[in-house]
Structure formats: structure tokens, C-alpha cells
Amino acid sequence: MYEKGSTERTRLEETLKKLRSQLPLQSELFINGTSRSTVKSAKEPLPAEHATIFTNYSLVSKEQVAKAIELALQAKKG
Numbered sequence: 870m871y872e873k874g875s876t877e878r879t880r881l882e883e884t885l886k887k888l889r890s891q892l893p894l895q896s897e898l899f900i901n902g903t904s905r906s907t908v909k910s911a912k913e914p915l916p917a918e919h920a921t922i923f924t925n926y927s928l929v930s931k932e933q934v935a936k937a938i939e940l941a942l943q944a945k946k947g
Contacts, residue, residue, distance in 0.1 A: 896926035898933070901940040905933060 871878040893912070898905045907927040915921045929937075 892924075893922040894924040896924045898927040898929060900933060900937045901944075907933070 871881060898907055905927075907929060909928040910925045911928055912922045913924045913926060915923045
């Protein structure tokens with residue numbers, strides 16, 4: 870199905886190339902449906918290719934975690 874030179878393989882390789890060009894992805898932090906900014910972030914590499922960063926994700930503060938829990942509990946009551 871994905872033999873070298875086949876249409877399927879060519880399309881797959883083009884798609885993978887396009888997706889790779891979008892790396893690293895920026896993972897956003899959402900609390901209560903709103904995007905929140907953070908001071909720190911961490912990088913996550915591709916598992917099979919540690920030199921390539923897949924995403925940067927936000928590291929939340931204790932205050933942000935507490936607020937998220939508070940809002941979730943309020944939503945649960947409703």
C-alpha cells in the first residue's frame with residue numbers, strides 16, 4: 870500500500886513534511902475555557918527523535934491549580 874513511489878506513499882510523505890514544518894507546537898493552558906498565560910514552559914521532544922521538540926507546554930503555578938480546582942467545583946455545583 871505504501872510502496873516506494875506509490876501515490877499513497879507520496880501523499881503520506883508530503884503530509885508528514887507539512888506537519889513537521891509546524892513543529893514545535895505551542896500547547897496553551899486553559900482554565901474555565903479561557904487561555905491563561907504562564908511564566909514558565911517546558912519542552913517535550915519527539916519520543917523517537919529527542920533532538921526534535923514536539924511541543925512547548927505551560928507549567929502552571931500553585932495559584933493557577935487552586936483557581937482551576939475552585940472553578941471546577943463551582944461548575945460541578947451548577
